Amino acid sequence: MDEIEDVWAKIDRAAFLLESERVLLDHAHRRVLAETALAREDNPPFDQSAVDGYALSAIDETSFLCEEITAHAGDAPQAVLRSGMARRVLTGGVVPSGTQAIVMQEHCELRDGRVFLNQPCKQGSFLRHAGAIWKKQDVILEQNNQIDAAAIGLLAAAGVTAPSVRLQPRVVHWVTGNELYRGDGPLPAGAIRDSNGPLLRALLDAAGAQITQYSLRDDGAALTASVTQAQADILIISGGAGHSERDHARAALLGANFEILIDGVNSRPGKPLIFGQKGSALAFGLPGNPLSQWVCYHVFVKRALHRLLGLPVPELREARLGSALRDRGDGRKSWQPARLTCGLDGLMAHPLAWQHSGDLTQLPQTDALILAEGNAEWASGELVKILPISMIPSAR
Numbered sequence: 113m114d115e116i117e118d119v120w121a122k123i124d125r126a127a128f129l130l131e132s133e134r135v136l137l138d139h140a141h142r143r144v145l146a147e148t149a150l151a152r153e154d155n156p157p158f159d160q161s162a163v164d165g166y167a168l169s170a171i172d173e174t175s176f177l178c179e180e181i182t183a184h185a186g187d188a189p190q191a192v193l194r195s196g197m198a199r200r201v202l203t204g205g206v207v208p209s210g211t212q213a214i215v216m217q218e219h220c221e222l223r224d225g226r227v228f229l230n231q232p233c234k235q236g237s238f239l240r241h242a243g244a245i246w247k248k249q250d251v252i253l254e255q256n257n258q259i260d261a262a263a264i265g266l267l268a269a270a271g272v273t274a275p276s277v278r279l280q281p282r283v284v285h286w287v288t289g290n291e292l293y294r295g296d297g298p299l300p301a302g303a304i305r306d307s308n309g310p311l312l313r314a315l316l317d318a319a320g321a322q323i324t325q326y327s328l329r330d331d332g333a334a335l336t337a338s339v340t341q342a343q344a345d346i347l348i349i350s351g352g353a354g355h356s357e358r359d360h361a362r363a364a365l366l367g368a369n370f371e372i373l374i375d376g377v378n379s380r381p382g383k384p385l386i387f388g389q390k391g392s393a394l395a396f397g398l399p400g401n402p403l404s405q406w407v408c409y410h411v412f413v414k415r416a417l418h419r420l421l422g423l424p425v426p427e428l429r430e431a432r433l434g435s436a437l438r439d440r441g442d443g444r445k446s447w448q449p450a451r452l453t454c455g456l457d458g459l460m461a462h463p464l465a466w467q468h469s470g471d472l473t474q475l476p477q478t479d480a481l482i483l484a485e486g487n488a489e490w491a492s493g494e495l496v497k498i499l500p501i502s503m504i505p506s507a508r
């Protein structure tokens with residue numbers, strides 16, 4: 113049985129970075145930036161008004177003759193503002209050269225063609241200078257970032273209309289088990305509901321993969337035929353990774369000419385994990401228990417996906433236990449779901465209670481997996497290793 117670190121090393125050796133392609137920004141959500149994005153022009157592109165008000169030609173006067181033109185947002189740049197004059201400008205409008213400050217319309221009055229200030233105005237007030245946020249060719253977003261909604265907004269503002277992104281990993285996922293029911297009705301006798309199918313679909317979707325999913329009964333020949341035909345960067349078989357007469361993942365991978373690199377790992381949950389390779393295609397056989405699936409996805413499959421995509425791989429970190437933790441202390445390394453907080457003592461991991469590897473009730477609150485190794489008991493406050501699942505909260 114291999115150690116968790118051996119599996120990681122084998123994944124790292126077997127997984128190759130995917131090629132890149134250009135996609136329209138509207139299709140770039142969740143894709144990984146393959147090339148550092150640079151600003152196409154200055155931002156703001158011109159001196160811009162931050163408010164509805166008046167451009168002033170001086171700051172040491174209290175009234176100005178108001179010109180008859182207005183600089184609305186979107187209007188072409190207008191003539192120079194002459195000395196002694198003010199000009200109406202609206203938010204986002206091009207500020208004329210010769211402007212010393214902008215006064216908000218709430219802070220002045222327009223009477224008989226003159227603008228009277230109600231309060232003094234500071235040099236440059238409400239004036240957004242061209243290039244103050246970024247200059248043309250500035251780095252906007254480094255490569256190897258996954259593009260989320262915030263990044264989409266940023267790239268759009270920078271004129272990156274077709275970013276270069278990694279190809280989507282093609283993932284084929286087989287959900288296997290005679291007992292699985294995917295219908296809408298009451299459960300047939302002896303059946304359970306399929307949670308791994310929807311769970312992995314959502315996890316893979318969030319990672320930016322292109323997913324094809326099949327549901328199969330425990331039929332070795334059908335699984336082997338399907339796995340043999342699959343065109344994928346990553347193949348995942350859920351269920352059937354064990355050694356019973358109903359477990360067909362191993363035989364299907366061997367039948368499809370995969371080399372099995374890992375067959376069992378010192379990990380609880382996750383012991384029956386299978387990892388294989390055929391050329392650039394990687395394959396995982398995952399134990400069917402839903403919590404095992406979830407753990408194996410985060411500990412192993414996600415690492416492979418991140419290697420293909422050029423994303424940083426999830427790394428172990430340290431945290432203090434928020435409460436005592438018990439484990440069996442039988443030499444098996446265990447993953448314990450935990451909620452993270454960040455206080456004055458740094459990162460704290462609060463173990464969440466779960467009954468067995470079919471129990472998903474704590475997952476919505478889980479931020480990290482504690483790696484429990486060696487001991488049978490840890491006291492509150494002890495340092496432990498964790499694998500973060502979600503973003504780590506920062507100290508405030």
Ligand code: AMP
Nearest residue numbers: 289305306307308309351352399400401
């Ligand atoms: P297996 O790895 O196929 O031996 O399955 C181990 C346990 O996980 C069994 O109790 C299965 O019923 C359960 N299981 C397998 N696949 C799923 C699934 N897709 N959804 C929920 N439970 C499952």
Ligand code: MG
Nearest residue numbers: 289351352400
């Ligand atoms: Mg099964």
